[in-house]
Amino acid sequence: MNEVENNCAEVRMLSAKVHQGGKQSATAFRTLAQKLLAITVMEQGQRLVLRPHTRGDTVWVLEGGHNAPHTSDAGLVKLLDGHWLKIGYLLSLTGNNRLAVTSSKIQYQWTDTDRSEVFRYDYAYEAEGRHPAAHLNLHALLPEPDGPGGPGRPLERVHFPTGRTSLEQVLRLLAQGFHVRTARPPEIWEPVLAEAERMFYEVAHQPSFTSADAA
Numbered sequence: 001m002n003e004v005e006n007n008c009a010e011v012r013m014l015s016a017k018v019h020q021g022g023k024q025s026a027t028a029f030r031t032l033a034q035k036l037l038a039i040t041v042m043e044q045g046q047r048l049v050l051r052p053h054t055r056g057d058t059v060w061v062l063e064g065g066h067n068a069p070h071t072s073d074a075g076l077v078k079l080l081d082g083h084w085l086k087i088g089y090l091l092s093l094t095g096n097n098r099l100a101v102t103s104s105k106i107q108y109q110w111t112d113t114d115r116s117e118v119f120r121y122d123y124a125y126e127a128e129g130r131h132p133a134a135h136l137n138l139h140a141l142l143p144e145p146d147g148p149g150g151p152g153r154p155l156e157r158v159h160f161p162t163g164r165t166s167l168e169q170v171l172r173l174l175a176q177g178f179h180v181r182t183a184r185p186p187e188i189w190e191p192v193l194a195e196a197e198r199m200f201y202e203v204a205h206q207p208s209f210t211s212a213d214a215a
Contacts, residue, residue: 004187007035007039007192008191008195011035011196014031015028015199015200018099019199021097025099026050026062026091029091029099030050032196036171036193037171039183041080041174041175041183042078043078043079043080044183046065047065048064048077048087058093059092059102060092061091063075063089064085066078076112079174079180080181084110085106085107085108086105086107086109087167089101089103100125102125104121104123105122108170117156118138118139119137120136121136121162122137125205127207132159132161132162134161134164137156140156164204166201169197175189
């Protein structure tokens with residue numbers, strides 16, 4: 001098999017392990033995410049860390065493992081463009097022993113310091129408060145003096161509702177929309193992301209577009 005076929009076969013194998021459930025599914029989830037990052041926008045030597053949550057032995061935190069020197073913020077991995085991706089997943093086993101993503105945050109930021117965000121995709125299995133369970137935050141200023149706050153109101157206060165956004169979609173956005181350099185050429189990583197995304201959406205939970213308050 002060639003490189004694309006080998007990578008796609010590994011993605012299918014890891015995805016099947018994730019779908020099977022059990023405690024080993026969390027490790028497979030980490031390995032799969034690490035693989036997708038490594039062939040696309042992540043700098044060599046960066047890693048994702050899976051650690052147990054304080055809630056018990058069937059709940060885990062998956063996050064970037066870079067120890068940023070300027071901030072206490074956790075969950076960062078450095079990218080090939082010199083910028084950063086903040087990754088945080090809360091994983092848990094359901095009552096039927098299947099792995100579920102309880103919540104996730106994927107954030108692109110300029111530096112390893114606080115308050116340098118460009119965009120962030122948030123997801124929660126259930127909506128909390130007045131924000132949609134899955135939404136996008138953009139960090140910019142509104143160009144028009146419209147609404148509370150007047151001119152220059154921060155756009156990140158607006159939670160744009162989305163469907164469930166996969167890690168694969170974010171990696172594709174960074175490579176194609178933000179022109180982040182990739183470890184492998186598009187003819188290698190594009191079909192691998194497509195295969196991983198196909199298997200993800202076979203089982204992915206899609207939340208309501210409404211907020212908890214509106215439901």
